[in-house]
Amino acid sequence: MIWDAVWLSLRLSALTTLILLALGMPLAWWLATTRSRLRPLVEAVTALPLVLPPTVLGFYLLLLMSPDAPLGAFWLRATGDTLTFNFAGLVVASCLYSLPFAVQPLQTAFVAVGPGILQAAATLGAAPFDAFRSVALPMARRGVLTAAVLSFAHTMGEFGVVLMVGGNIPGRTRVISVEIYSAVETLDYRTAHILSAGLLVSSLLVLLVVYGWNRGRWRV
Amino acid sequence: MSEGLSFDLALGHPGFTLSASADLPGQGITALVGPSGSGKTTLLQAIAGLEAAAGHVTLNGRALHPLPPHKRGVAVVFQNARLFGHMDVAGNIGFGARRRGTDPAAVARIVAALDLGPLMGRSVSRLSGGETRRVALARALAASPDLLLLDEPLSGLDAARRDEILPYLSRAIRAAGCPALFVTHDLEESLRLADRHLAMDGGRITGAARRPLALRLDDIPDDHMARRLGAQVLRPSQAMRAAERWSLVIDPASAIVMRAERLHAPDALILPARLGNAQGAGRAVEICGQDVVWPSSLSDFASVAGGLECQIAIRRPLFRLDGTGDDS
Numbered sequence: 001m002i003w004d005a006v007w008l009s010l011r012l013s014a015l016t017t018l019i020l021l022a023l024g025m026p027l028a029w030w031l032a033t034t035r036s037r038l039r040p041l042v043e044a045v046t047a048l049p050l051v052l053p054p055t056v057l058g059f060y061l062l063l064l065m066s067p068d069a070p071l072g073a074f075w076l077r078a079t080g081d082t083l084t085f086n087f088a089g090l091v092v093a094s095c096l097y098s099l100p101f102a103v104q105p106l107q108t109a110f111v112a113v114g115p116g117i118l119q120a121a122a123t124l125g126a127a128p129f130d131a132f133r134s135v136a137l138p139m140a141r142r143g144v145l146t147a148a149v150l151s152f153a154h155t156m157g158e159f160g161v162v163l164m165v166g167g168n169i170p171g172r173t174r175v176i177s178v179e180i181y182s183a184v185e186t187l188d189y190r191t192a193h194i195l196s197a198g199l200l201v202s203s204l205l206v207l208l209v210v211y212g213w214n215r216g217r218w219r220v
Numbered sequence: 221m222s223e224g225l226s227f228d229l230a231l232g233h234p235g236f237t238l239s240a241s242a243d244l245p246g247q248g249i250t251a252l253v254g255p256s257g258s259g260k261t262t263l264l265q266a267i268a269g270l271e272a273a274a275g276h277v278t279l280n281g282r283a284l285h286p287l288p289p290h291k292r293g294v295a296v297v298f299q300n301a302r303l304f305g306h307m308d309v310a311g312n313i314g315f316g317a318r319r320r321g322t323d324p325a326a327v328a329r330i331v332a333a334l335d336l337g338p339l340m341g342r343s344v345s346r347l348s349g350g351e352t353r354r355v356a357l358a359r360a361l362a363a364s365p366d367l368l369l370l371d372e373p374l375s376g377l378d379a380a381r382r383d384e385i386l387p388y389l390s391r392a393i394r395a396a397g398c399p400a401l402f403v404t405h406d407l408e409e410s411l412r413l414a415d416r417h418l419a420m421d422g423g424r425i426t427g428a429a430r431r432p433l434a435l436r437l438d439d440i441p442d443d444h445m446a447r448r449l450g451a452q453v454l455r456p457s458q459a460m461r462a463a464e465r466w467s468l469v470i471d472p473a474s475a476i477v478m479r480a481e482r483l484h485a486p487d488a489l490i491l492p493a494r495l496g497n498a499q500g501a502g503r504a505v506e507i508c509g510q511d512v513v514w515p516s517s518l519s520d521f522a523s524v525a526g527g528l529e530c531q532i533a534i535r536r537p538l539f540r541l542d543g544t545g546d547d548s
Contacts (some may be wrong), residue, residue: 123289123290134315
């Protein structure tokens, strides 16, 4: 049972991290380089999960993904399965909930690269995507790693949104944090201790690595 | 003009308007000189396509405007080098070379000309200021540019470092065989590098001259630049009192004189001359004596009178007033 929850959390975190890097990178790049008046609005929306109670986000996602709503209905028609109380729903919710943890480090890193270095690349014959791939991305690698690590770690520990959207279905939506909650409810403190200590130590290690990178003590 | 660089560009920023046009030959180094804020860097950016501007830029008959920067074949050496910090020296130099298909042998020649061989594997964060500038130049040249733009590439370096790099700079740019437009407000740099000069002020080209620099001595505040050259600005009264041997590096209307023993100008033609009557209104120095015919490769001046009391050192370019050497 424990390992089901651990495996589910690892799968959810890995998939969420990959999706967030793929979606967050262009978004962060746009935020770092645009002069659009929409930027503050997009930044605010992106940062919303940082301040919003997970239950609020989970509640609206539950409504949005229910089979009665357009998104949920579309998913049901396309896959034959509901988006809510399902692993796919957890992925969607996790991506939204962890979005600022991916976008903000990326945006900061891209801002630090600056337009001047890309201009230099352009004058040496690099087209915009080439300059992004060969100059901006490698120079922002610490930001990319920070975004990946934080997204993964944050998804590993999420609880409220997962519970609201996915419920507590063993092997399907019961991630580590929900497993801990269930264990405590049934007074199974041993299981709760094992999982909690595991999360505590792994989270501490992850943060240590991130701060180490950011201080430049370890070369990447 | 079908050959060479031709531009007519206009753009506006709050408090600043650029409206500059010129036709430049298809080879050689042109210095773009002018006071700070005159629009030199903005003009360079507009030519490179890094700044949106209206107008046209053609290079050897090919329209560069409004192509995006990566399709213009215009390499830029920026004021702050802008090396790629995640690459070593070789990676930086190879960046443009790979994209523009430069022959590796040509890249090797550039590396040799700039004496960068021992640095190729070094991280750019571990380069000295002078090395950084040489790598930035090599990176631009290795991209086989059709036009090279240099925006004060030696700024921030002390005089010793500049002395160290200038010969590399001159040799490598000329070997590249492409025209170069070189922004500077440093007198020595323009003296030692440029074949011709564009003067700029208030966003406009205000003068052009082949070899002679359109520069008034009034532009040299407190003799600062002259001192940098190991020279002093000679005023009329001083000229009359000058009893020592001097070397003259200026046109007949105004003068910078230099003690002969301090003159270190390997590319200068040094001829005997004598400072003469400087009392005449509007003429700072008049040189009397027999006529000297200058080699045309060194100067546009047909003749200058020479005497015995001092030496005349003609470095490239001569100073001259108000773009009177304009060959356009």
